[in-house]
Amino acid sequence: xxxxxxxxxxxxxxxxxxxxxxxxxxxxxxxxxxxxxxxxxxxxxxxxxxxxxxxxxxxxxxxxxxxxxxxxxxxxxxxxxxxxxxxxxxxxxxxxxxxxxxxxxxxxxxxxxxxxxxxxxxxxxxxxxxxxxxxxxxxxxxxxxxxxxxxxxxxxxxxxxxxxxxxxxxxxxxxxxxxxxxxxxxxxxxxxxxxxxxxxxxxxxx
Numbered sequence: 001x002x003x004x005x006x007x008x009x010x011x012x013x014x015x016x017x018x019x020x021x022x023x024x025x026x027x028x029x030x031x032x033x034x035x036x037x038x039x040x041x042x043x044x045x046x047x048x049x050x051x052x053x054x055x056x057x058x059x060x061x062x063x064x065x066x067x068x069x070x071x072x073x074x075x076x077x078x079x080x081x082x083x084x085x086x087x088x089x090x091x092x093x094x095x096x097x098x099x100x101x102x103x104x105x106x107x108x109x110x111x112x113x114x115x116x117x118x119x120x121x122x123x124x125x126x127x128x129x130x131x132x133x134x135x136x137x138x139x140x141x142x143x144x145x146x147x148x149x150x151x152x153x154x155x156x157x158x159x160x161x162x163x164x165x166x167x168x169x170x171x172x173x174x175x176x177x178x179x180x181x182x183x184x185x186x187x188x189x190x191x192x193x194x195x196x197x198x199x200x201x202x203x204x205x206x
Contacts, residue, residue: 024203024204024205025058025201025202025203025204026054026201026202026203026204027199027200027201028047028048028049028057028200028201028202029041029046029047029048029199029200030197030198030199030200031197031198031200032195032196032197033064033065033192033193033194033195033196033197033198034194034195035067035192035193035194036192036193037187037192037193038185038186038187038193039185039186039187039193039198040084040183040184040185040186041059041183041184041185041198041200042078042182042183043182043183044182048200049202050144050145050181050182050183050184050200051144051145051180051182052145053202054202054203054204055142055143055203056140056141056142056143056202056203057140057141057144057200057201057202057203058138058139058140058141058200058201058202058203059138059139059141059184059186059198059199059200059201060137060138060198060199060201061073061135061136061137061138061139061157061186061196061197061198062136062196062197062198062199063134063135063136063195063196063197064127064134064135064136064193064195064196064198065127065129065133065134065135065193065194065195065196066127066128066129066135066188066191066192066193066194067129067188067191067192067193067194068129068188068189068190068191068192069126069128069129069130069162070126070127070128070129070161070162071126071127071129071188071189071190071191072112072122072123072124072125072126072127072188072189073122073123073124073127073135073157073159073186073188073189074120074121074122074123074186074187074188074189075120075121075123075139075153075155075184075185075186075187076088076119076120076121076184076185076187077151077175077181077183077184077185078181078182078183078184078185079175079177079179079180079181079182080179080180080182084120084183084185085118085119086118086151086175086176086177086181087116087117087118087175087176087177088114088116088117088118088121088173088174088175088176089113089114089115089116089117089173089174089176090113090114090121090171090172090173090174091108091113091171091172091173092108092109092112092113092122092169092170092171093106093107093108093109093169093170094106094107094109094112094125094167094168094169094170095167095168096161096165096166096167096168097165097166098163098164098165099164099165099166100164103165109125109169112125112169112171113171113173114173116176120187120189121171121173122169122171122189123137123139123155123157123169123171124137124157124159124167124169125159125161125167125169126159126161126162126189127159127160127161127162127188128159128160128161128162128163128164129162129194130160130162132160133159133160133162134159134160134196135157135158135159135160135196136157136158136159137155137156137157137158137169138155138156138157139153139154139155140153140154140155141153141181141184144180144181144182144184145180145181145182146178146180147178147179147180148178149178150174150175150176150177150178151174151175151177151181152172152173152174153172153173153174153175154171154172155169155170155171155172156168156169156170156171157169157171186198
């Protein structure tokens with residue numbers, strides 16, 4: 001077999017190269033809490049995109065720390081008006097394990113689901129407000145700009161529970177509206193979001 005030798009031995013002789021593909025997730029906006037009553041993402045405001053540009057949006061929760069002990073981390077949606085009051089139905093369950101191994105639990109959380117509610121929907125159980133306690137996780141929102149279908153969302157969070165245990169909460173549901181969802185708001189059940197970040201991403205070609 002003959003040895004093939006290329007003449008372009010210098011990188012300066014290369015006239016073109018394939019581009020490196022970007023990731024499927026595109027960071028749209030990061031909000032940082034500082035004793036914040038709410039963290040809100042509104043389409044068209046402060047560089048936020050929440051429309052048909054992406055079929056799937058992902059919110060990443062990073063060390064959400066409440067001012068009030070044992071407060072739930074919650075979400076609501078805006079469907080064209082100025083209020084975050086879209087009608088929602090959700091389901092919720094959680095797994096728990098105590099630091100001292102005294103408790104293990106896997107439970108449907110009847111107090112954390114909502115049925116055709118316009119109020120805030122819990123995404124976690126009660127987050128501790130100790131210096132090292134917080135909540136982290138993510139929420140997927142599907143086709144928020146659709147005017148045909150309800151708007152499905154799925155969330156997974158893990159918290160340092162106020163009772164010194166890890167608790168992973170699984171929440172899923174839909175905003176039962178055919179109007180486009182143009183805003184998403186996060187809030188604690190009581191008190192402020194003392195600190196933490198929420199990042200909004202769009203998933204391309206999904």
